[in-house]
Amino acid sequence: IMAGGGNFIGRVISYVANELIVNGLSNSHAFQRFAVRTSKRIENISKMAAESKEKVAQHMEELSKNSDRESLMTAEARRRDKHITHSNVTILSSLSLSAEDLVEMAAAPARTDSKSQASIPPYMKAISGSLGGVVEACCLQPIDVIKTRLQLDRGGAYKGIAHCGSTVVRTEGVRALWKGLTPFATHLTLKYTLRMGSNAMFQTVFKDSETGKVSNHGRLLSGFGAGVLEALAIVTPFEVVKIRLQQQKGLSPELFKYKGPIHCARTIVREESFLGLWSGAAPTVMRNGTNQAVMFTAKNSFDVLLWNKHEGDGQALQPWQSMISGFLAGTAGPFCTGPFDVVKTRLMAQTRDGEGGLKYRGMVHAIRTIYAEEGLVALWRGLLPRLMRIPPGQAIMWAVADQVTGLYEKRYLLNAPL
Numbered sequence: 001i002m003a004g005g006g007n008f009i010g011r012v013i014s015y016v017a018n019e020l021i022v023n024g025l026s027n028s029h030a031f032q033r034f035a036v037r038t039s040k041r042i043e044n045i046s047k048m049a050a051e052s053k054e055k056v057a058q059h060m061e062e063l064s065k066n067s068d069r070e071s072l073m074t075a076e077a078r079r080r081d082k083h084i085t086h087s088n089v090t091i092l093s094s095l096s097l098s099a100e101d102l103v104e105m106a107a108a109p110a111r112t113d114s115k116s117q118a119s120i121p122p123y124m125k126a127i128s129g130s131l132g133g134v135v136e137a138c139c140l141q142p143i144d145v146i147k148t149r150l151q152l153d154r155g156g157a158y159k160g161i162a163h164c165g166s167t168v169v170r171t172e173g174v175r176a177l178w179k180g181l182t183p184f185a186t187h188l189t190l191k192y193t194l195r196m197g198s199n200a201m202f203q204t205v206f207k208d209s210e211t212g213k214v215s216n217h218g219r220l221l222s223g224f225g226a227g228v229l230e231a232l233a234i235v236t237p238f239e240v241v242k243i244r245l246q247q248q249k250g251l252s253p254e255l256f257k258y259k260g261p262i263h264c265a266r267t268i269v270r271e272e273s274f275l276g277l278w279s280g281a282a283p284t285v286m287r288n289g290t291n292q293a294v295m296f297t298a299k300n301s302f303d304v305l306l307w308n309k310h311e312g313d314g315q316a317l318q319p320w321q322s323m324i325s326g327f328l329a330g331t332a333g334p335f336c337t338g339p340f341d342v343v344k345t346r347l348m349a350q351t352r353d354g355e356g357g358l359k360y361r362g363m364v365h366a367i368r369t370i371y372a373e374e375g376l377v378a379l380w381r382g383l384l385p386r387l388m389r390i391p392p393g394q395a396i397m398w399a400v401a402d403q404v405t406g407l408y409e410k411r412y413l414l415n416a417p418l
Contacts, residue, residue, distance in 0.1 A: 119200075119204075119207075119212070119311060120200070120311065120405050120408060120409065120413070121200070122196075122197045122198075122200035122201045122204075123197065124404070124405060124408050125196040125197055125199070125200040125401075125405065126193045126194070126196050126197030126200075127193075127404065128196060128400070128401035128402075128404035128405050129192030129193050129195060129196030129197070129397070129401055130189045130190075130192055130193040131400050131401070131404060132192055132396065132397035132398065132399070132400035132401040132404075133185070133188035133189040133190075133191065133192035133193070133397060134185060134188070134189055135396055135397070135400050136188055136393045136396045136397045137181065137184050137185035137187075137188040137189070138181070138185065139392075139393075139396055140389050140392060140393050140396070141177065141178050141180070141181050141184055141185075142165065142177035142178065143385055143388050143389040143392075144180075144184065144246075144385075144389055145168065145176070145177050145178070145179055145180070145246055146161055146164045146165050146168070146177075146385050147382045147385035147386055147389060148242075148243055148246040148247065148345065148382075149164050149168065149246070149247075150164055150381060150382045150385060151341075151342055151345045151346075151381050151382040152247050152345065152346075152349055154374075161384060161385055161388070165177070171249075172249070172250065179245055179246055179248075180241075180242040180243075180245040180246050180261075182260075182261055183238050183241045183242045183245070183261040184238075184242050186238065187234060187235065187238030187239070187242065190234045190238075191230050191234045191235055191238075192397060192401075194226075194229060194230045194233060194234055195226050195227070195230045195292060196226075196401065198225065198226040198229050198230070199222050199223060199225075199226035199292070199296055202221070202222035202225045202226060203218065203219065203222045205218075205222075206218025206219075206221060206222055216297055216301070219293075219296050219297040219300060220293045220294075220296075220297050221293070222296065223289075223292040223293035223294070223295060223296035223297060224289040224290070224292065224293040225289075226292050226296070227285075227287075227288035227289035227290070227291055227292030227293065228285050228288065228289045230288055230292075231281070231284045231285040231287070231288040231289065232278075232281065232285065235284055235288055236277070236278045236279075236280065236281045236284045236348075237265075237277035237278060239280075239284065239344070239348055240268065240276070240277050240278070240279055240280070240348045241261050241264045241265050241268070241277070243345060243348045243349050244258055244264050244268070244348070244349065245258055245260075245261065245264055247349050265277065271351075272351075279347050279348050279350070280343070280344040280345075280346075280347030280348040280363075282362065282363040283339075283340040283341070283343040283344040283347065283363045283366075284340075284344045286337070286340045286363075287337040287340035287341050287344060290333065290336055290337050290340075291333035291336075291337055294329075294332045294333050294336065295329050295330060295332075295333055295394065296329075298328065298329035298332060299325055299326060299329040299394075299398065302324075302325040302328050302329055303317070303325050306321070306324065306325060307321050307325070309321075313409075314409050314410055314413065315406075315409075316402070316403065316406025316407065316409065316410060317402050317406065319399040319402075319403060320399075322395075322398045322399040322401075322402040322403070323395035323396070323398065323399045324395070325398065326391075326394040326395040326396075326397065326398030326399065327391045327392065327394060327395040328391075329394060329398075330390045330391035330392075330393065330394030330395070331387065331390075331391050333390060334383055334386040334387050334390055335383070338379060338380040338382075338383050338386070339367060339379040339380065340363075341382065341386065342370065342378070342379050342380070342381055342382065343360075343363055343366045343367055343370070343379075345382075346360055346366055346370070347360055347362075347363070347366055367379065
């Protein structure tokens with residue numbers, strides 16, 4: 001507006017000046033010079049006003065563009081802020097969910113580690129095994145007596161398990177079925193104490209340092225080591241005394257060569273030297289090592305497969321569950337170790353003849369002699385009584401042992417009330 005007004009005034013003044021010059025003032029040279037200078041100044045002013053107008057217009061256009069750009073930028077910023085805010089909310093929500101998931105995921109390995117790292121000490125395993133051994137011995141001694149009689153029967157006096165048991169009761173009385181109970185119970189108590197405790201100690205050697213778990217390979221080796229140790233330290237001398245007492249027949253105790261476990265052990269040491277108590281050690285080692293390797297591995301596998309029971313998880317199996325797992329775990333051993341058990345019994349039962357000699361000179365010689373004289377089936381004599389005794393024995397022992405260790409897990413590993 002100012003620029004336009006200035007241009008109009010300039011044109012008016014220029015018009016007036018021209019009229020003055022034309023109408024008679026042109027004779028004055030001074031006025032002419034003044035008028036020309038004034039006209040030029042007015043034109044310069046008009047040009048300056050036009051330039052100013054143009055600059056103002058350009059500036060206003062730039063301001064308008066800037067304003068539009070700023071509006072676009074403001075709208076874009078608002079949309080961006082809104083998007084960022086929405087994204088932040090989404091991220092925070094996902095982070096919140098992820099945190100819960102992370103807590104759960106962190107808790108799960110912690111529980112798994114606590115399960116895998118929490119273990120029952122060997123001495124507790126030993127105590128549980130000893131208690132289970134006492135109960136097992138009292139329940140299954142008659143079956144063990146029948147098994148021994150069948151394995152020592154070379155002339156076919158017994159027609160089977162039922163006939164053998166009835167013959168023993170008829171000719172020797174019911175108490176004869178519990179002959180050798182004292183050494184048998186003592187032997188089982190010490191055997192299970194050493195077996196369970198040493199197996200737990202061996203498993204600590206094969207336990208994975210990161211997960212705290214024991215592989216099946218480690219369980220096999222641990223079980224075999226426990227079987228070998230128990231065979232040499234406890235099983236062989238006690239089995240020798242037990243078998244010598246069980247093979248005595250008759251109703252008159254005064255006619256028996258061995259009057260009791262202590263007298264039997266003393267007589268063996270006196271007549272056959274101290275090593276006589278370890279007669280049949282080689283087949284006993286093979287039998288027990290194989291038995292325990294299979295039994296411990298199978299028992300753990302059945303507990304996991306059937307009941308989802310892991311050691312240290314605080315879950316106490318019901319007695320019937322332990323009996324099922326123990327029974328199934330105890331079935332494989334007798335089939336694998338039948339020949340070793342027959343040879344062991346023959347070597348332990350034999351005494352020196354009148355010339356001071358022995359029929360079987362060792363494990364391999366005994367296997368060959370039995371096979372040559374009695375056939376291959378003779379190496380598995382007593383298998384059915386063993387199947388009647390060992391799986392039920394394992395069922396009884398594990399039912400007691402699992403209850404003891406289950407109470408220990410609840411009370412001391414998880415600090416739960418009994």
